[in-house]
Amino acid sequence: STTKDKLPLAPLDEASLVLGHQYRIDKTECGVEYTRWTGLLGKVFRIKAALFQPDVIIVSDHLAIQHITQNAYTYSKSEFLRPIIATLLGRGVLWAEGDEHRIQRKLIAPAFTPSAIKAMSPTVLQVLDKTVQRFQHDIAALGGTAMLNLPDYIGPCIFEIVGRVGFNHDLGYNTTESKQVLAAWKQDVQLFSTFGGWLAPHVIGIMPWITKLPIKALHEDSIVKKIVYKIGNRMLEEQKLTGEHSEGTSIFSVLVKESGSKMDEKTLLDNIVTFLVVGHETTASAIHFTLYDLARNLEAQTRLREEVMDVDFTFEALDKLPYLDAVVREGIRLHPAARDTERVALEDDVIPLRHPITLADGSVITSLPVKKGDKFILPFMTTNQDPDVWGPDGAEFVPERWLDNSLEGRDLPRGPYTPTLSFLDGARMCIGWRLAVMEIKLVIAGLVKAMEFKEVPGVKVDRIASPALQPFVNGQPGRLPVRVTPVFST
Numbered sequence: 001s002t003t004k005d006k007l008p009l010a011p012l013d014e015a016s017l018v019l020g021h022q023y024r025i026d027k028t029e030c031g032v033e034y035t036r037w038t039g040l041l042g043k044v045f046r047i048k049a050a051l052f053q054p055d056v057i058i059v060s061d062h063l064a065i066q067h068i069t070q071n072a073y074t075y076s077k078s079e080f081l082r083p084i085i086a087t088l089l090g091r092g093v094l095w096a097e098g099d100e101h102r103i104q105r106k107l108i109a110p111a112f113t114p115s116a117i118k119a120m121s122p123t124v125l126q127v128l129d130k131t132v133q134r135f136q137h138d139i140a141a142l143g144g145t146a147m148l149n150l151p152d153y154i155g156p157c158i159f160e161i162v163g164r165v166g167f168n169h170d171l172g173y174n175t176t177e178s179k180q181v182l183a184a185w186k187q188d189v190q191l192f193s194t195f196g197g198w199l200a201p202h203v204i205g206i207m208p209w210i211t212k213l214p215i216k217a218l219h220e221d222s223i224v225k226k227i228v229y230k231i232g233n234r235m236l237e238e239q240k241l242t243g244e245h246s247e248g249t250s251i252f253s254v255l256v257k258e259s260g261s262k263m264d265e266k267t268l269l270d271n272i273v274t275f276l277v278v279g280h281e282t283t284a285s286a287i288h289f290t291l292y293d294l295a296r297n298l299e300a301q302t303r304l305r306e307e308v309m310d311v312d313f314t315f316e317a318l319d320k321l322p323y324l325d326a327v328v329r330e331g332i333r334l335h336p337a338a339r340d341t342e343r344v345a346l347e348d349d350v351i352p353l354r355h356p357i358t359l360a361d362g363s364v365i366t367s368l369p370v371k372k373g374d375k376f377i378l379p380f381m382t383t384n385q386d387p388d389v390w391g392p393d394g395a396e397f398v399p400e401r402w403l404d405n406s407l408e409g410r411d412l413p414r415g416p417y418t419p420t421l422s423f424l425d426g427a428r429m430c431i432g433w434r435l436a437v438m439e440i441k442l443v444i445a446g447l448v449k450a451m452e453f454k455e456v457p458g459v460k461v462d463r464i465a466s467p468a469l470q471p472f473v474n475g476q477p478g479r480l481p482v483r484v485t486p487v488f489s490t
């Protein structure tokens with residue numbers, strides 16, 4: 001037997017014969033099972049996979065994670081999701097592997113530099129202003145304090161931002177295109193929360209040829225892809241005729257300008273689809289749950305409001321605020337929108353470990369030999385809250401931890417912006433992290449400045465991955481009710 005077979009195993013009586021441990025993980029509140037088993041078994045253990053596939057190794061040892069993320073082309077995305085990504089989003093940077101990925105990533109990078117992001121901030125502020133007005137209008141109509149469902153406001157706001165910064169196109173909440181796309185997503189999210197939706201990628205992972213069957217749903221382009229292609233093709237025509245889009249600051253313009261003829265038109269459009277979808281759900285999710293934390297921590301909310309009241313409402317000024325920064329870091333740490341990622345070893349290797357592992361035969365290893373084909377899950381939520389790293393309050397919302405020196409000397413994970421795994425690390429780290437952080441900062445600051453948010457007593461909000469982290473109430477996705485009252489500044 002291999003070393004993998006001797007790794008600690010999640011309790012067998014908690015696995016189903018056919019669905020392994022995996023169904024249970026996905027249907028329980030996000031991260032809970034990984035965290036519980038990590039507490040029980042240590043930072044490296046294995047679980048039973050669905051459909052009789054080989055066991056999967058769960059890794060929250062920081063050195064092992066660093067090794068996997070720094071060797072992004074030896075540990076690639078598994079065949080589990082790639083066909084689905086290709087159908088839903090096309091063959092953009094999220095889908096590409098190896099040299100193809102290297103090339104795309106390099107061509108796209110100029111669209112996400114600090115100066116490119118700064119140039120997008122006025123657009124974010126405009127959309128934010130409209131969103132605050134929508135809130136205020138609805139609150140006034142309901143008589144001064146209202147119970148509102150946050151995702152009804154934040155989802156369309158972020159979608160409009162990404163449409164505008166993506167290609168300067170109005171996908172505002174009352175446009176037909178936006179309604180079509182948001183309705184299609186709602187369906188996808190609901191589908192994903194069904195058993196069939198959960199099973200489909202597992203089946204495709206085992207039998208990739210199934211996507212070649214003449215089944216319409218497997219070939220049909222997603223609605224968002226059709227809409228983006230329509231808008232994008234029109235813009236490409238305009239570009240050929242007038243060259244007008246090479247002047248703008250949108251991601252589309254930057255790509256047209258920077259990549260010239262080096263990225264073909266289809267790949268460029270597939271990337272715009274990717275940005276719209278990946279950039280929308282994740283950022284909205286981070287904002288939902290950070291606002292919800294603030295709604296349950298009024299002291300923190302008041303401190304934040306006082307801080308943002310005093311400054312010019314520009315990205316330059318807001319980006320310098322320490323408490324806003326601490327709140328956003330804490331939200332990103334506690335609510336990784338992509339709750340985990342999966343990787344497969346493309347060759348035999350030895351993974352270094354920070355913490356030794358005791359195997360089933362009693363022997364202790366300080367590095368983990370792995371075989372080509374072994375699969376790994378990096379459970380971001382478990383790592384981001386690990387009490388050994390963050391202290392006993394690791395699962396709680398405490399923005400102050402980023403302000404005092406309490407994190408100094410700790411074995412923190414590595415990542416862009418903030419030492420968590422939420423944006424991953426290495427060559428496949430989130431390419432949109434600067435944009436995400438800018439949006440989250442501005443939207444949280446703008447909403448908290450204008451309104452007070454309070455939780456609704458007695459409502460239990462669950463965090464379920466579907467597939468990004470979604471708020472659920474009583475099994476219903478996209479539900480996060482809060483009480484909202486306007487703030488009148490003196």
Ligand code: HEM
Nearest residue numbers: 094275279282283286337338341423424428430431432436
């Ligand atoms: C809070 C918000 C966000 C979070 C938590 C987040 C998280 C992540 C994570 C964990 C990955 C790695 C996925 C994997 O390899 O398994 C990723 C990749 C990616 N993200 Fe984000 N993301 C966010 C916002 C955005 C935004 C705003 C955009 C663009 C507009 C974006 C575009 C991408 C792309 C294109 C990739 C693929 C990169 C590659 O494979 O080279 N993300 N993101």
